[in-house]
Amino acid sequence: MSKLSAHINNIALHHSVFALPFAYMGLFLAAKGIPTFHDFLWVTLAMIGARSSALAMDNLVDLKFDKQQNRMSKRPLVTGAIKPIEVIILIIVSLCIFLYSASQLAPICLKLTPICLFFLLFYPYTKRFTFLCHYFLGVALAMAPAGGYIAVTGELPFGIILLSGGVCLWIGSFDVIYGSQDRQFDLDHKLHSMATQFGVANAHKIAAFFHFISILCFIGAGIYFDLSFIYYIGVLIAILTLIYQHSLITPYDFSRLTQVYFMRNGIVSIVIFVFTLIDILS
Template sequence: MKKLNELLNDFSELVMFKHSVFSLPFIFIAMVVGAKGWFGFKLLILGILAALTARNFAMAVNRYLDRDIDALNPRTVNRPNVDGRISPSQMLAFISLNAIGFVIVAYFVNDLAFKISIPILIVIGSYSYFKRFSFLAHLILGISLGLAPIAGVVAVTETIPLWTVLLSIGVMFWVAGFDLLYSLQDIDVDKKLGLHSIPSKFGAKNTMNISKVFHLLTVIFWLLFVIQSGGSIFAYIAVMISALMLAYEHYLVNKDFRKIDRAFFTVNGYLGIVFFILIVIDNI
């Protein structure tokens, strides 16, 4: 039992399970808006399972493909995929299990969800490849999480309305923007290993400016989402608070690079939760 608990903890660390807070709120935001309120316990359970299996798959693929790179980065050298706690064969088994689980969950959601399940897995599993040849990898990561609202509304309405696309584009720029800030920690390693990233190509100052532009676009697209979906006062407040939180995130990083973790995890985690709560209130 002790070994099983240790293995579960290692896999949780491998996929950074606690970071699920970034994608889960926006799946359920789309589901709440699509259903104009409560969407039922069945879709709640299936939504959670879909989000977790998709994220576990994407993160495990990333860790499996990046184990050679992680071994050369002082920041990641103690990860389970590098220090031997989880073997490559165990990672492949975990990847396969979550991929199969995601497709099965999609089957029980509806026909459209099942049809797009494999394409979604292909997209979210491709991030690791892009940073080997393109500095646009940050946007690919953004697209991966940006698929969450689309998956959410498909589960409820079996359609992809315009407001969901706007919400998803906002999520894409949000994630890409904070990933740029987070990747500043690896700027020297990326240059040394010849990896493609915006920080290694354009430098720290330009990266922070690009991140600010991305987050400005985030607010614009979320505002368009509220307008297109017919949101009322609480939805507009959600966008306003998000803008203030993103501004605070940039303030933290500009003031002290050592506060990148705080900006990345704390601010963005609370942003998604606050946004979700206000959208729920808006749809009661």
């Protein structure tokens, strides 16, 4: 059980709160109501397989840096609670789950898996050469609503592109803020980020700007799908959450940049999905 717990911790299973609600949002929008159990099951398994392989890959690729970073000292790979070979096996199993699940959905899903795998597995390397690494992560999560919609319809309408764009900018900009606390470590190890490129203060301004654009994308998606005022209640809560989150952090004080701060961002995905669901079913 301790080994299982360590693997769950390694892939940060609780971080599913960021992408899974948006995958379900795409799924329910595509079904225009309650999707079939078949689609719900295989989309869920595809998401589990995709994010598990991506998070495990990220931790494995960054292990040599995590061992030197005090903030990462309790990660299972760093402490030795799990071994690299075990992580490799988990990645292979997770990818098999992802690929098989994709094969059970609309035919185009399996054809698109190479694109998905590129962003899922290549993201950990991007911080080696570009300050846009945060938005590579954003693209990886943005595939959630697109995948949920395509799984049912085999199509990618403009409304889903807007929704996916909102997810990309929302999570990518949050990663800009969260990663800014590691600026000096990144500079010392020749890693790239918005903070190393532009400084922490400017990185936070960029994040705030793109969070604003992400909200416009969520509003645009609501307009495209002709959602009612109920949906926009969720968007309003998301706006207030983002404003509150930005108010807690300054470029000179990271004391509130905790796991609680990190997880609170999940409110955005949860409320937008919940109010979309209420809207669709009302």
